[in-house]
Amino acid sequence: MSVGQIVALLVGGCAVLYLVNRAARKIFHALVQPKGGDSSTSLYILAITALTVALAVMVFGYLNFEKIENLGTFGDFVGGTINPFLTFLTFLGLIATIIIQQKANSAASEAATKAEIALADQIASQKRQSFENTLFAMLELHNTIVTQMDVHRKTMETLYGRDCFKHMTTQLQNHWKEASPKRPVNNPARINAAYKQFYEKWRKDLGHYFRYLYNLIRFIDNAGVSPRYMKLVRAQLSDYELVILFYNCLTPAGFKFKHYAEKYTLFDNLDSAILFSKTHRNGLFDESAFDESHRPIKVDDKGNVIPTSP
Incomplete structure (x- = not known):
């Protein structure tokens, strides 16, 4: 293999990795932070991708292991190929769950802080209003005493x-x-x-x-x-x-x-x-x-x- 072919292969591999990484990031962000607040579309795409990969592996194995005595080898091939992929998806889902939970906790904490501040402002406003009502009533009575x-x-x-x-x-x-x-x-x-x-x-x-x-x-x-x-x-x-x-x-x-x-x-x-x-x-x-x-x-x-x- 010539140097030019090796360079072309590396460039092509880097391009593929870049595209895969970009697509994966979009899917991941769409999963943990969907625009509409609903991750169902992203989960559906992820499930379809996993099912497609699993079916592709099984079809590939079926086409290459035609004899019945090779079914054991076929099973090992399918399990060895699909299990790591499914484990990776499980790990990915766990990370997504943790991130989503963190965002939910952060949003809940922020909402609780805002509610606490709003309640404190409301109480302060009520106290000020009660004080002012009493003060103006006292001022009116003072003027009555004078008149x-x-x-x-x-x-x-x-x-x-x-x-x-x-x-x-x-x-x-x-x-x-x-x-x-x-x-x-x-x-x-x-x-x-x-x-x-x-x-x-x-x-x-x-x-x-x-x-x-x-x-x-x-x-x-x-x-x-x-x-x-x-x-x-x-x-x-x-x-x-x-x-x-x-x-x-x-x-x-x-x-x-x-x-x-x-x-x-x-x-x-x-x-x-x-x-x-x-x-x-x-x-x-x-x-x-x-x-x-x-x-x-x-x-x-x-x-x-x-x-x-x-």
């Missing part, structure tokens, strides 16, 4: 709602001017004495107002939600409500409220010009009560802590 306030004056018209707080602010300022005028304007004792006299007169309205507002803010704080909800509360407070709240926080009764004022910057919208002294803006509260940038821990609108640079 039901009234101040009856002998020679002037009656005040209602938030207009009452401007009148109360004037009353509190008068008490502050009269209380220990020789003491420094920033003296806590002077402020506390003035507020105590003021509160005795307005306890009926302000007691209910402050208790409810405090519990509203504590409800948001305990929920651990985004600070944007606290901004809704801040938006409800008028200028003179903030003034009354400002001085209330400086008394023993309002000390707990001061903590929330500094934590959530409740006086962000407070106009310092309407305070009883310009110096009251400084020193009586931590700066975080007026400016969010001074909070010890900063969070975004989603409630995530913003890391601070070292």
Whole structure:
């Protein structure tokens, strides 16, 4: 055999192996990952191929073993030829089964993970919706408490709602001017004495107002939600409500409220010009009560802590 014939034989053999390998890969992929999700067509082709090979071997053996005394040899030939082929097909089917099972397990695991995430999102959404429904109901009741306030004056018209707080602010300022005028304007004792006299007169309205507002803010704080909800509360407070709240926080009764004022910057919208002294803006509260940038821990609108640079 010449070199050219050997090269041609090798090239032809490689071509046949390439075609067989390509066809086998198509059949295998069609079996383990069918386009329509159904492997019946691929299994049918595989079964027909196996049956064709078996019949071809038997016909070949029958044609070459005509005598009856050669039937034993014929049986050995058929068994020795077909059995390895069938064993290979069995092994191939086992591999295909394992791959299909792995894909099914992977798909089931992915579906379970998605279902778990969807359930967690649904629960979180329900909790948020329940919280928001309660919050908006509390805000509505808070506004009702404010609108039901009234101040009856002998020679002037009656005040209602938030207009009452401007009148109360004037009353509190008068008490502050009269209380220990020789003491420094920033003296806590002077402020506390003035507020105590003021509160005795307005306890009926302000007691209910402050208790409810405090519990509203504590409800948001305990929920651990985004600070944007606290901004809704801040938006409800008028200028003179903030003034009354400002001085209330400086008394023993309002000390707990001061903590929330500094934590959530409740006086962000407070106009310092309407305070009883310009110096009251400084020193009586931590700066975080007026400016969010001074909070010890900063969070975004989603409630995530913003890391601070070292």
